[in-house]
Amino acid sequence: MMDITIHQLRADSEGEETVHAGEAKWLDGSWWLFNVAIQKYDADKNPDGPMEYLPRREMLDYREQPADFVNEVKDPLYMSALEIRMYLKAHAQLDDKVVARLSVDMFSRLALPWTCLIVCLFGIPCGVFTGRQGALMGIVAALATFFLFYILMHFSAWLGKSQHFHPLAAAWLPNLVFLTVGLVWIRQLR
Numbered sequence: 368m369m370d371i372t373i374h375q376l377r378a379d380s381e382g383e384e385t386v387h388a389g390e391a392k393w394l395d396g397s398w399w400l401f402n403v404a405i406q407k408y409d410a411d412k413n414p415d416g417p418m419e420y421l422p423r424r425e426m427l428d429y430r431e432q433p434a435d436f437v438n439e440v441k442d443p444l445y446m447s448a449l450e451i452r453m454y455l456k457a458h459a460q461l462d463d464k465v466v467a468r469l470s471v472d473m474f475s476r477l478a479l480p481w482t483c484l485i486v487c488l489f490g491i492p493c494g495v496f497t498g499r500q501g502a503l504m505g506i507v508a509a510l511a512t513f514f515l516f517y518i519l520m521h522f523s524a525w526l527g528k529s530q531h532f533h534p535l536a537a538a539w540l541p542n543l544v545f546l547t548v549g550l551v552w553i554r555q556l557r
Contacts, residue, residue, distance in 0.1 A: 368392075371400065382409045388424075393433045398426040443469055448476040467534055471527035474538030481542055486516065489545045492552030516541055 373386040389402030403421040406414060443451060451473040455466060493508050519541040527537025 377407060382407065382415060383412070384408065386424075398429050398431075400424045400426060443472060446472075448473045451476070464528075464530065467530050468528045470534035471524050471537050474527075474535050475524060478538045478542055482516075485542050485546045485549065486512070488553065489549035492549065492556050495556060496552075516545060519544060 368391045369389070371386075371388040371391045373388075375384060375386070376382075377384045384405055384407045386400065387404045387406075388400035390400070392399050392401070401423050403424045405419040405421070407416060407419075409415045441450070443454070446454065451469050455461070455469055455473075461469075489512065490509070493512060494505060496508075523532065523537045523540040526532040526540075527534045532540070
């Protein structure tokens with residue numbers, strides 16, 4: 368990592384200190400800072416003495432590993448379900464709204480791959496019903512199905528993120544609705 372700034376309480380509990388480092392490396396199970404400048408502050412946040420310059424400093428009191436920082440830097444929009452789960456475990460103090468939003472995103476990532484199968488199960492009877500009415504009706508039915516699923520998916524995600532639904536139920540609701548309708552229609556085909 369490059370250009371690191373760390374704000375922390377001083378070891379003597381007399382104030383704070385800011386540690387600036389040009390580079391940080393994870394070596395032999397601990398963090399090493401290089402080209403270090405340390406400025407100590409008193410309880411009133413005024414500089415307490417001159418800056419201290421060190422060529423390197425080992426940070427033994429930091430337990431974070433490089434993998435812990437990956438989730439901090441990455442936008443949750445680009446995290447996998449597993450990364451979101453690890454992020455939620457590592458940040459148990461998050462606000463309930465943030466937890467709900469991230470949980471809906473996590474469960475949605477797990478529910479989305481099943482959407483293809485469920486829409487196919489829904490589309491088979493839909494195609495049979497509209498097949499007798501021409502190609503135009505099939506295209507209209509396919510577009511209507513897409514927009515209905517899209518609207519239901521975003522509406523249920525909104526319900527989950529605003530804490531009206533449990534995140535698991537909000538993520539799976541569109542799949543369950545379309546699966547139920549598809550299975551009822553397939554049963555009616557017989």
